[in-house]
Amino acid sequence: MRDLLVELEKAVQQKKPVCYTCLVETRGSTPQKPGAAMLIFRDGSQIGTLGGGCVEAEVKRRALRLIDAATPEIMTFQLDSDYGWDDGLICGGRMKVLVDPINTEEDLCYFQSMAQLLASDQGCTEAIVISPESAEGGSETDRFLIDANSKIIAQRGQQEPPAQLLMSLKPIQNRPRPYLKAGIAYLTFHQTCELVIVGCGHIGQKVAELASDVGFEIIAADDRQEYCNVERFPTAKQLIVGNFDTALSDLSITRDTFIIIVTRGHNHDEEALGHLAESPARYIGMIGSKRKVKLIFEDLLRTGTPREALAKVHAPLGFDIGSQTVPEIALSIVAELVAYRNLDTIPTGYQRSSLVEEIKAVK
Structure with missing residues (x-):
């Protein structure tokens, strides 16, 4: 999305x-989900995608009719045989697409706020707003940007925000998926x-290769x-080379940091975990057999690492x-990392007790 806004x-x-x-609502089976965005230029070229195929071509055809218009529209597409017969893909869903x-420069102001x-x-x-009747206020296509503190910082449209706009807002910190509530589509952009x-x-x-593909920023140590070099870790934003005891001490770790050892x-695993176990990281994971993990836990308990941290x-x-x-x-x-990032927990079928519970008090 950031690159698309630069091009806009x-x-x-x-x-x-x-x-x-921008795809603002879907029902049933669709090739893309809400939040997918695409720019369409007068010559028919595009940047981004709404899922490809016939429906994207139809969005483009209709958008070109509006390219000189003054106001946006929301278009509805039923993904039946009209949009799937030529490539064998009949999804059977419904898509609502905002065309703006x-x-x-005045039109651009809203998008500049989004980029910031x-x-x-x-x-x-x-x-x-995609259904003013349900939203009890606002006009169709009215849009509002809401920051992580639930404050409206920009809007595109002339109407006041619907009364229930913020009441229906889910905290962005919980990483909600796009959702629809009372005639308002909420598109979420999560913190990296x-x-x-x-x-x-x-x-x-x-792990760095796969995790980068699913939106993690990589720091390798x-x-x-x-x-530990750029040839092996081309997507890393930071490479740290040095003894683990000193290198890890300089790390800036926050509530949004994930760590794997x-x-x-x-x-080396024990040394690293000794430095990191009591950090504020949201997630810490360590590889190894159960026997090895228990041995490391025992050593760290013996040297003073709190049991609750382990x-x-x-x-x-x-x-x-x-x-x-x-x-x-x-x-x-990476599957475990994504699950914990998106759900803030481990799915029920994969949950397990901590091995530290199997360790009696150590001297």
């Missing part, structure tokens, strides 16, 4: 007519979470530069999917 601003500054289109012609909110990376919500990967061996490298050996550590790390190869192990780890 560039088009307006170059006086190129453009339509901003952007022609002036996204750049702050605190998370935000866009609320779009950092993933600190301690250990840059084969598993750490593969190891005491070996031949493993996947070093090359028992001693109880929060996810170990052994990753969902039990019968993983054997490096890609399978990495996949199981």
Whole structure:
């Protein structure tokens, strides 16, 4: 979305007519979900996608009719044989698409506010009135940008916000999916979470690749530069090379930080967990067999790490999917990270008691 907004601003500054289109509501089976966005230019070119196929072509055809208009519209598409017969894909769902012609600097102001909110990376919500009768206020296509503190910071449209706009708002910190409430579509933009990967061996490298694809910002740490480098971790925003005791002490860890410990050996894992167990990280996971994890927990309890801190550590790390190869192990780890990020818990079928509960008091 950030790249799309950059292209939108560039088009307006170059006086190129453009339509901003966005999927605001879906029902049933559809090729994309709410929040998907696309720019359409007068020559028929586009940036972004609403899912491809015939429906996207129809959105483009209708949008080109509005490209010089002064007001946006919401269009409804029923995904039946009219949109699937030529490629064999008949989804059977329904899509509502906002089509907004952007022609002036004034039109652009709302999107500049959106770009600033996204750049702050605190998370935000866009609320779009799609049914004024249900919303009890506002006009169709009225839009409101709401920051992470539930404050309206920009709007596109002339009407006052519907009375229930903020009452129906779900906290962005809970990472809600796009939703519809009382005639208002809420599109959510979540804060990016950092993933600190301690250990840059084969598993750490593969986890970085997969986690980057699903929206984590990667920080990789190891005491070996031949493993911790840009060639092996091209998507990492930060690479930390140094002894684990000093390198990890300099990390800035917040409530939105995820950490996995996947070093090359028992001693390094224990050293890393000793530094990180009491940090404010939202998630800490450590790889290893149950026996190894319990040995590390016992050592750390003996040296003063609080039992309650170790109880929060996810170990052994990753969902039990019968993983054997490096890609399978990495996949199981990233699946657990995504679940915890999106649900703020481990799904019921994968929950397990902490191994620290099996350890009696140590001397």
